[in-house]
Amino acid sequence: MEKKIRIKDIAKMAGVSAGTVDRVLHNRGNVSDEARKAVEKVIEQVDYKPNMHVSSLSLKRKYKIVVTTPQFSRGAYWESMHNGIRNALEEYENIKVDYYVLTYNQYDIYSCREIFEKISQFDMDALIIGPTFKEETIDLCNKMDEREIPYIFVDSTIDETSPLAFFSADHYTVGRLIAHLITSIIPKGANIGLLQAVRTGDSSANTTILRKRGFTDYLTEEKKNNRILMIPFSVARPEDNERHLSSFFKNHDDVPGIVVMNSRGSIVSDYLENNSIKDVKMICMDVTTPNTAALKKGKIDFLIGQGPEYQGFYAMKTLLEYLIFKNPVKVEHYMQLDILTSETIDYYNELKLNQLRS
Amino acid sequence: MEKKIRIKDIAKMAGVSAGTVDRVLHNRGNVSDEARKAVEKVIEQVDYKPNMHVSSLSLKRKYKIVVTTPQFSRGAYWESMHNGIRNALEEYENIKVDYYVLTYNQYDIYSCREIFEKISQFDMDALIIGPTFKEETIDLCNKMDEREIPYIFVDSTIDETSPLAFFSADHYTVGRLIAHLITSIIPKGANIGLLQAVRTGDSSANTTILRKRGFTDYLTEEKKNNRILMIPFSVARPEDNERHLSSFFKNHDDVPGIVVMNSRGSIVSDYLENNSIKDVKMICMDVTTPNTAALKKGKIDFLIGQGPEYQGFYAMKTLLEYLIFKNPVKVEHYMQLDILTSETIDYYNELKLNQLRS
DNA sequence: TGTACTTTTGTGTACGTGCACAAAAATAGA
DNA sequence: TCTATTTTTGTGCACGTACACAAAAGTACA
Incomplete structure (x- = not known):
């Protein structure tokens, strides 16, 4: 050394x-x-x-950091993100941070506007944003730019803004990956069901657009001529989904593969299980509790993880380092994509950051 | 907080x-x-x-740590392991550590014996072992036990020893995963080629045995009746492999899938490429430079990563924490298994530990 | 009871960094 | 040239921990 x-x-x-x-x-x-x-x-x-840990030891300043993401429930995607954020704060335990979590309803644009309005007036040193609604987020970012408050995106980024950094999957590649996986496990040229979330009129869901583009681009480039069948689906009104699904499967009994580009794949796999529909391969996104269960039971074949814990962890870590050292920061951070199967899922959650002692 | x-x-x-x-x-x-x-x-x-980083600040002691693994070349599996180990030492930069790397030839039992003999006499505080030869390793561990020197395994563990901890893939599960993957991308019941490393008479290669058991167990349990065709292969004498491979493919033109349970998969994929053998699916192990290249070109379909960087990182981190705090340590650490495709490999190596600043 | 020795306990300093404050140097004004 | 003011520079303390050393308490024996 x-x-x-x-x-x-x-x-x-x-x-x-x-x-x-x-x-x-x-x-x-x-x-x-x-x-x-x-x-x-x-x-x-x-x-x-400089030794961050020693710096923070003698650091007198207190930082105010705001984190805003969609609301979440236990075992859901966004909860992992927040876990990662908290993990980073634990690693730098000596840094005095007040952090405020403000969540909005990702299916209600008014909720988002309300929260973002609050945030734009909030006194803070930095902001971490899990974006959903594009225009609203751009507005917020503009206000942050004016006030010279740095912000970092997690989950996805928005081109029209100038964040300090973003930590996100490459969603276009996610789409290509999904296409690659599903076409390699279903018969050549077979139909593919694609869960299509019906949203209440928003101009957002950037991630879904990118994923879908990657998905179709892959099929085109690789000269796969699978037909894509849209399965309508509502997150805001889950009670409708049973109906959506049953009407879909009534019309299509020849769908050997279904892909879901959001985290609600287990809804479909549960439906398949409950209705004894067999031999349908599924590719889903995100390591949520229900998806994990479905994967273990073999109802989902591949689960793609975006590592939200890591996104949150590195976002907060980067922010703290920036606030303390004012060092230039790399802006683009496309994070690792994890492909999980029933064999590997058990080891995926096993090793949590910072928890090696027994 | x-x-x-x-x-x-x-x-x-x-x-x-x-x-x-x-x-x-x-x-x-x-x-x-x-x-x-x-x-x-x-x-x-x-x-x-206790705050490790602050502790180490005022720590006067100097630790002697020995790391012994098979020899390695650039971009190879064991190099990543050592990178991870060095990474941990950088994270705890204030801890004064002299660390000695002693590598042996994993294809030459005498080389191993010689090095292990040296190590057993070496004055040190702790030892990290990347084991290959079973009996020799047990011998070494017994001597360490006598001298009350703690040791940690990386890559794999050996039952008959009592390490402080081990960081390893669950190799049995690796075998099952490989079976799962290959059977899901080749036609039902098709033949599967399996690269069989011919070793110069050692009682070791525990990992390969476990993987193979997992592989065959999966096929049996899932009632897959694929025939397994052994492809002989020599790591010690690479000049023989061209001959081995060509004689295999002369006899078998009906092998739609090949699995390789060691890190030398690219040898096969290169052979396929050079001889224009198409439409053979491949599952290989370990993110080495040649394997990465083959994966990107689509010559390998799935690459399974054992995360040797993380194994090395956590092994050293655990060791340091143990040496300083004498805390009880969790022994079994089965690490995450990474499934990689041409889409995800680029992001896999992207994010290195501790390197967020631009 | 006093002395010599051992065990136990408390105090002080160092580590690398941030930051407050005092000291020193530079500048301005007369 | 002297004083007042501002700019620049150096010093010292704090953070939480390890560890050396001194002080205090306890023990043994004459």
């Missing part, structure tokens, strides 16, 4: 005191040009990596 | 000084029964989590 460079070392090399180095590092001003240049020169030469 | 409990707090609660609490925490002795019990009582009540 090479010798660690400390602030004191830099100070000695630049011929100034540690205090001056600190002022340069943190842009606190009150430094003569001469001294600043001397320090900057040394910093360029040596590879100084 | 709840208030953090510090040593000083425990001291006050137990009515002793911080020094005494420290002595109890680290089992340094020289503490009266009365004081020790008082401190232990408080510790049981409150949830004291």
